[in-house]
Amino acid sequence: MEDSASGQQWEEAPYPRHWEADVVLSDGGTVHLRPIVPADADQLVAFHGRLSDRTRYYRYFSPYPRMPQRDVDRFSRVDYVSRVALVALLGDDIVAVGRFDRLSGSESAEVAFVVQDGHQGRGLGSILLEHLAAAARECGLSRFVAEVLAENSQMVRVFRDAGYQVKRAMEEGLVHLEFPLDPTEESVAVARAREQAAEARSVHNLLHPRSVAVIGASTDPDKIGHAVLANLLGADSAAPVYPVNPEHRAVRGVRSYASVHDIPDEVDLAVIAIPAGGVAEVLEACLAKGVKALLIVSSGFSEAGPSGREAESSMVHQARVYGMRVVGPNALGVVNTDPAQRLNASLAPTLPGRGRTGFFCQSGALGVAILAAATERGLGVSTFVSAGNRADVSGNDLLQYWQTDTATDVVLLYLESFGNPRKFARLARRLGRSKPIIAVKSGRNAVRAGLAATSVRVDETSVQALFDQAGVIRVESVAQMFDAALLLAHQPLPGGERVAIVGNSSALGMLAADAALEQGLRPVIDPVDVGAAAGPEEFAAAVRAAAENSEVDALVTVFAPPVAVPGTAYARQLRTALHEAGTLRTKPVVSTFLAAEGVPDELAVPGPDGTPGPGSVPSYPSPERAVLALARAVRYANWRAAPQGEFVRPEGIDVERARRSVEEWTGRGVRRLSDEQAVDLLACYGVEVVPFRRVSDEESAVAAAEEVGLPSALKSASERLRHRTDLAGVRLDLGSTDAVRTAYRDLCELSGTAELYVQRMAPKGTSCVIRLMDDPSFGTLVSFGLAGPANDLIGDRAYRAVPLTDTDASALIRAPRAAPMLTGYRGGQAADLETMEDLVLRVATLAEDLPEVRELVLEPVLAAPSGAYVTGVMLELGPTPDSPDSGPRRLR
Numbered sequence: 001m002e003d004s005a006s007g008q009q010w011e012e013a014p015y016p017r018h019w020e021a022d023v024v025l026s027d028g029g030t031v032h033l034r035p036i037v038p039a040d041a042d043q044l045v046a047f048h049g050r051l052s053d054r055t056r057y058y059r060y061f062s063p064y065p066r067m068p069q070r071d072v073d074r075f076s077r078v079d080y081v082s083r084v085a086l087v088a089l090l091g092d093d094i095v096a097v098g099r100f101d102r103l104s105g106s107e108s109a110e111v112a113f114v115v116q117d118g119h120q121g122r123g124l125g126s127i128l129l130e131h132l133a134a135a136a137r138e139c140g141l142s143r144f145v146a147e148v149l150a151e152n153s154q155m156v157r158v159f160r161d162a163g164y165q166v167k168r169a170m171e172e173g174l175v176h177l178e179f180p181l182d183p184t185e186e187s188v189a190v191a192r193a194r195e196q197a198a199e200a201r202s203v204h205n206l207l208h209p210r211s212v213a214v215i216g217a218s219t220d221p222d223k224i225g226h227a228v229l230a231n232l233l234g235a236d237s238a239a240p241v242y243p244v245n246p247e248h249r250a251v252r253g254v255r256s257y258a259s260v261h262d263i264p265d266e267v268d269l270a271v272i273a274i275p276a277g278g279v280a281e282v283l284e285a286c287l288a289k290g291v292k293a294l295l296i297v298s299s300g301f302s303e304a305g306p307s308g309r310e311a312e313s314s315m316v317h318q319a320r321v322y323g324m325r326v327v328g329p330n331a332l333g334v335v336n337t338d339p340a341q342r343l344n345a346s347l348a349p350t351l352p353g354r355g356r357t358g359f360f361c362q363s364g365a366l367g368v369a370i371l372a373a374a375t376e377r378g379l380g381v382s383t384f385v386s387a388g389n390r391a392d393v394s395g396n397d398l399l400q401y402w403q404t405d406t407a408t409d410v411v412l413l414y415l416e417s418f419g420n421p422r423k424f425a426r427l428a429r430r431l432g433r434s435k436p437i438i439a440v441k442s443g444r445n446a447v448r449a450g451l452a453a454t455s456v457r458v459d460e461t462s463v464q465a466l467f468d469q470a471g472v473i474r475v476e477s478v479a480q481m482f483d484a485a486l487l488l489a490h491q492p493l494p495g496g497e498r499v500a501i502v503g504n505s506s507a508l509g510m511l512a513a514d515a516a517l518e519q520g521l522r523p524v525i526d527p528v529d530v531g532a533a534a535g536p537e538e539f540a541a542a543v544r545a546a547a548e549n550s551e552v553d554a555l556v557t558v559f560a561p562p563v564a565v566p567g568t569a570y571a572r573q574l575r576t577a578l579h580e581a582g583t584l585r586t587k588p589v590v591s592t593f594l595a596a597e598g599v600p601d602e603l604a605v606p607g608p609d610g611t612p613g614p615g616s617v618p619s620y621p622s623p624e625r626a627v628l629a630l631a632r633a634v635r636y637a638n639w640r641a642a643p644q645g646e647f648v649r650p651e652g653i654d655v656e657r658a659r660r661s662v663e664e665w666t667g668r669g670v671r672r673l674s675d676e677q678a679v680d681l682l683a684c685y686g687v688e689v690v691p692f693r694r695v696s697d698e699e700s701a702v703a704a705a706e707e708v709g710l711p712s713a714l715k716s717a718s719e720r721l722r723h724r725t726d727l728a729g730v731r732l733d734l735g736s737t738d739a740v741r742t743a744y745r746d747l748c749e750l751s752g753t754a755e756l757y758v759q760r761m762a763p764k765g766t767s768c769v770i771r772l773m774d775d776p777s778f779g780t781l782v783s784f785g786l787a788g789p790a791n792d793l794i795g796d797r798a799y800r801a802v803p804l805t806d807t808d809a810s811a812l813i814r815a816p817r818a819a820p821m822l823t824g825y826r827g828g829q830a831a832d833l834e835t836m837e838d839l840v841l842r843v844a845t846l847a848e849d850l851p852e853v854r855e856l857v858l859e860p861v862l863a864a865p866s867g868a869y870v871t872g873v874m875l876e877l878g879p880t881p882d883s884p885d886s887g888p889r890r891l892r
Contacts, residue, residue, distance in 0.1 A: 015080040019135055021890035022320040023088075026123035026194070028202035028292065029323040030891070031095060033131055036085040040094065041076045044087075047094040052117045058152045059114040075099075081139050082109075086131055088124055090323050091287050095119045098128030100136055100144065108143040108178075109136055123194065125158040130191060130888035133181045146177040163187030195889045196400050202325045203393070203401035206293040207336045207383050209239055209269035212345060213260045213291075215282055216273035216298075217243030217251045224297055225273035226252075227347050228333065232271075235344035235351070240265065261285045268292045271345050276300030276308065276329070279315055287322035294319055295345055296328035302389050303330055316391045320891065327393045332364035332386030335371075338407060346386065353611040355380020356407065357489055360398045361414035362387055370414065370478060377482045378600055379489065380611045382407040392891070394419030399427040402435065410489045412481055413439040420892045422780070422885035425470050425801045432471025433644070436488045436636055438481050439472050466781075469800050469808060471639050473632050483629040486618035490605075491588035493637040496553035499630070500546040501527040503558030504534055504570075508592065512556050512623035519631035524551050532562055540573035547581040547589070554630055555583075557591040558623050567593050571602035575617060584615040588633060590626040591619045645807030650686060650842050655849050658684035662852050666877055678875040685842045687858075690871045692759035701744045702737045704758035711735040714743045717755040719874075733761060762871055765864030766821050766831055770840060772847050772856035780847045782840060786818045787860045804844040809837045822863055831863035839868045848886070854878035 015035040022032050036044070048056070048067045056064050067075070078085050078099070085099035098113030113128045133144065148155050150173050159166055163186035164179040212232060218225035225245075229252060232241045242265075243251040246258040257263050260270055260282065270291045272279055276298050286294065301312035312329060319326045327334060333346025337354040344351055347364065352374040359374075359381050361367050367386035374381060382405070387393055396419055402408045411431065428437055467474040475481045499521050503509045509527030516523050530542050539559070547555055557574060561567040571593060578584050584605070593599040605615035620626035658681055665677065673681065679689050693704035694717070705712040716729035728750065731743035740758070748754055767787040775781050782804060785797040798815030800808050813819065813836050824830040839861070847853060855876040862869040 016135075016138070019086070019131070021131065021888070022317070023127050023890055024195075024198040024202050024325075025127070026121075026198050026201065028198065028205045028325070029122065030202075030320045030325065031088045031090050031124070031323065032317075032321040033086050033088055033127070033890075035080060036076055036078060036087050036097070036099075038076050040087060041072050043092070043094045044076055044097070045072060047097065047116065050116055051114065055114060055117055055120075058149055058155065059112065061149065084132065084135050084139065086128060086135070088115075088128070089321060090119075091284075091321060096124040096128060098125075098132050100132055100141075102139075102141065103145070106143075107141050108145055109141050111136075111144040111146050120154070123198065125155065126162060126194060127889060129158060129162055134888045137181050141181060143178065143180050148175045148177065149173065150175050161190065163190035191889055196403060198889075199397050199400040200404055202293070203385075203397050205268060206295070206325065206327060206334060206393070207343065207385075207401075208338075208341055209293070209343065211240050211242065211263075211265055211267050211269070212237075212343075213242045213244055213257075213263060213267045213270045214273065215244040215260055215270055217245050217256065218273070219245075219248055219251055223273070224347060227349075228271055228273055228297060228345060229254075231333075231344045231346060231349065235342045237342045237344075238340065239268075239343065242267065259285050260289050260291070263289070266290060269345065270294050271333075272296045272298060272328075274298060276304075276311065279329070280311075280318065283315070283318050283322055283324075286319075286324060291324055294324050294326045294328075295331060295334060296326060296388075297331055297333060297347060298328075299330045301329045302391070312389060312391050320392070325393055325397075326391060327385065328388040329391060330364065331388035332367040334386075335381070335384035337381055337383070346384075350375065351381075353378075353380040355382060355489065355611055356409040357381050357412060357485055358398065358402045358405070358408040358410070359384045359412045359414075360387070360395045361385075362390055362416050363414070364388055366414060366478075373478060373482060377486060378604065378612050379482055379485055390417075390419060396420055396423050396427055399424070399431050399437075403427075403431050409435055410485055411435055411437045412485055413437065414478070414481075415439055415441050420885060421775075422802075423892070425466075426803075426885055428470040428472050432636075433640060436484075436633075437470075437472045438484050438488070439467065439474055440476070440478060440481050441467075441474065466799055466801050468635070468639060471636065473636050475632070480625075480628070483618075483620060483625050484632050487588060487590060487629045487633050488636075490612060490614055490616040490618060491590075491633075492585055493640070494554040494588050494630070494634045495637070497522045497634055498524045498551060498553040499556055500525055500549060500552040500554075501556045501558065502530070502539075502542050502546050503527065503560075504530050504532055504539060504562075505558060505560040508558035508560060508594070508623055512558050512592075512627055515624045515627035516556070516631070519627060521554075521627070521631055521634065524549075532560070536565065536569045536573035539570050540577035543574055544577040544581045547578055547583040547587060552587065554587055554634070555589045556623070556626060556630065557589065558626075559591070559593045561593070561595055566598075567595075568598045568602045571599045571619075575603055575605070578617070579615075588630065589617050590630050591617050592621070592623045592626050593619055594621075643807055645805030647803055648806045648841060649845060650838060652686040653842075653845065653849075654684045658846070658850060662850050662877065666852055671877055673875045673877065675873075678873045681875065682846075682870075682873065685846045687839065687842050687846075687870060689873055690760055690762045690869050692757050692871075695744075695756055695758055696754045698741055698744050701756060701758050702740050705734065705737065705740045708758060708760040710737075711761045712740060713759045713761050713871075714740065714747055715757040715759065715872075716747055716751045717753065717757060718751055759871060762862045762869035763864040763866050765862035765869065766828075767860040768822075768836075768863050770843055770858040770861055772843060772853060774854055780851075782812065782844050782847070784812050784840065785816050786821060791816070791818055800844075802844050802847045804841060806837070806841065809840040809844070812840055813837060829865050832865055832867050833863075835868045836861075836863055839870075851880040852877045 020034040082102040087094045088096035096115040100109040100111040102109045115124045159177050166179040169176040214229045216225035217229045242263045243254055243256040244260050245251055245256045248256050250256050267289050270286050302309040316326050336343040348368050348371050402411050501509050501512045506529045513523050513527050528542050530539050600619050603617040604612040691708045695701045695704050712734045714731045734740045769785050769787045771783045773781050780802040781799050783797045783799045785791050796816045796818050798812050800812045822831045857874040858870050859872050
């Protein structure tokens with residue numbers, strides 16, 4: 001077959017395909033990693049020839065000017081078990097090589113790598129080390145050793161800064177390094193910090209280009225190549241813009257070039273506005289030119305069907321191999337309102353003002369409407385990206401960028417799907433601790449295909465809980481998104497749920513109070529009504545008194561304009577009163593001014609560039625919308641102030657035995673585990689199932705009951721009967737062998753089969769259900785609820801996305817509406833909730849370690865004062881998810 005990265009031919013690759021990866025380097029560029037193959041021999045020799053004498057000496061401890069054929073063969077032919085080598089490719093060229101060789105008779109291997117001089121300092125060494133370590137662990141290795149010349153401080157730093165527990169020893173000018181390969185908390189933190197910096201840099205290159213080429217710039221006003229060029233020129237950017245059109249000497253009065261390669265200056269961003277069939281041809285020219293990012297506004301890719309999807313995948317892979325990130329295809333474009341940058345590489349004709357809100361969406365048509373709505377509502381933006389088909393750059397990349405972008409305080413997302421849901425949850429949880437994320441997620445009412453097999457539908461309450469877990473403020477519409485953004489962009493976070501309501505209309509005040517109570521807010525005083533005849537000063541005095549009240553955390557003002565005095569006068573006095581009270585930066589204020597033109601301008605506090613800045617009071621068309629925006633800010637502030645919790649790994653877990661078992665079962669094509677297999681796998685995670693036996697005749701049932709212990713329970717082997725109390729598929733508290741015989745005969749007659757379970761009776765407790773399932777939007781979910789038809793009917797389940805912190809586990813089992821049953825409701829005995837939390841964490845850890853586990857049901861789990869008792873289990877395996885959030889860094 002032909003390798004898409006190098007164009008070379010060889011038989012089907014003998015190495016694990018998942019070792020291949022596109023990776024982002026520290027400067028935002030990309031390379032492709034894959035194991036070396038014999039066909040790389042010529043490229044390996046060429047790579048060696050490009051190394052400087054100094055680099056060759058550091059790698060081989062001698063001048064080594066040329067590579068003899070025997071070494072070429074040895075270096076390019078490996079077994080991918082005891083000898084592994086990875087190459088980093090940029091286009092057709094090898095730019096780095098990393099390898100390890102197992103030391104005879106041990107679980108250790110010697111590791112080494114070399115990077116071409118022009119690509120040193122881009123983070124290739126640390127990337128190679130991560131991927132080699134992951135491959136080595138798969139090959140059964142546990143330790144790396146390395147010999148480095150003492151003067152090669154850069155290579156010593158790669159090992160030292162990787163986060164492993166490195167032992168160092170000096171001997172005759174060599175540094176001997178040795179370290180175990182198991183990831184540590186520090187090594188994971190280091191890798192993720194480098195991932196954030198690299199992916200943020202790649203987005204920075206996109207939004208801060210020093211120059212832009214428009215490939216397909218057209219003189220025809222009806223073509224998208226004309227529109228995007230016009231918008232770039234109209235933005236008055238400091239970055240030069242170069243039209244590329246082989247048929248015209250100039251486009252819109254700007255000199256044109258036949259190819260991007262002909263442009264005399266460097267090009268950072270290339271906007272591609274040519275038919276889909278011609279996109280692949282321009283990539284090589286962009287590589288030769290050193291382009292850092294591509295923005296493809298052309299359509300005709302995955303949205304056009306299977307052939308377009310294949311072309312899109314090939315194009316993105318080729319771009320990454322050539323070192324470039326891609327926005328699109330079918331993208332609206334990107335915008336940066338920084339006065340020093342002023343970039344409008346988009347099809348949007350008008351831009352909102354400068355602000356501190358970052359925006360990401362997919363739909364181009366919706367993006368135009370959103371930008372127009374932002375202008376209308378007076379919400380400025382810092383940066384905007386509409387990614388179209390989102391073949392490469394996704395919302396996750398923007399979250400990485402906004403994490404450290406000092407120009408962005410609030411993040412807005414319109415999401416049709418997630419690029420990598422597991423990574424999204426991790427990034428959102430981290431970013432939300434410092435900057436609010438407001439998201440509209442379309443398709444709220446669709447039943448997710450990934451959950452259909454479990455007959456479980458994640459309802460809106462549960463989906464909201466998932467966003468709350470990551471601190472994401474979920475809204476139902478674009479209008480609500482702007483409502484929340486206006487408050488969070490300009491007002492401080494509330495310190496609590498206590499609100500005061502001040503207005504000149506008792507009707508409006510009552511509407512606001514009802515809305516506040518419905519949203520969980522607490523009006524601390526009755527709504528203050530100054531009366532319709534009150535003037536601006538009297539209205540402002542009441543507002544000031546409420547704002548200065550130490551019992552008030554937030555303020556809602558409502559106003560119905562009188563005939564004589566314009567609403568702008570009241571708005572002006574309101575802003576002055578808040579300023580005098582000194583609460584503009586300590587307590588949030590929302591307002592509703594009915595039928596009063598010009599009020600938003602009067603309530604705005606101009607920022608440095610004239611747009612509304614901090615302290616501006618948002619105005620809403622109704623009290624209900626104002627209160628809803630405030631309630632969302634309160635919930636977000638509570639989440640941010642709550643303890644973050646820790647990712648706790650319970651003790652007594654044997655992940656190696658679990659992994660071996662799963663690999664064996666999947667290798668044999670096992671999908672649904674037998675009872676014994678499921679019990680064995682759970683035991684690896686410290687989860688015990690109450691002892692049981694499966695029997696097929698009456699005497700075996702009696703013997704099994706005596707073995708597991710009396711009193712016992714008999715259960716039908718049919719799930720349909722076992723979990724249906726109305727069908728009586730279970731007999732409990734069988735205290736004698738005669739009772740076992742009678743129950744056995746009754747159940748056989750009911751079920752029509754002799755196959756039954758005999759299980760030791762567990763202590764009495766509240767029956768619960770714990771599930772693992774895969775959701776295509778959020779990744780692996782853990783759900784918890786009380787068992788029984790009533791809870792099944794109303795869908796009283798709580799959900800959290802893996803991984804879980806200890807606080808997540810605690811919140812999960814307390815979230816269902818029926819959860820008070822676990823804490824002694826109406827005189828009942830309280831369950832041991834700590835043990836339940838531990839059980840949930842063990843299930844979540846299993847999901848993290850074993851992505852092949854596609855579904856797990858523990859039902860029923862009896863929550864008793866003495867502990868948690870698992871009495872039933874069902875476990876299914878399947879293909880691992882396409883987008884895990886573990887292992888070495890890679891673009892997914």
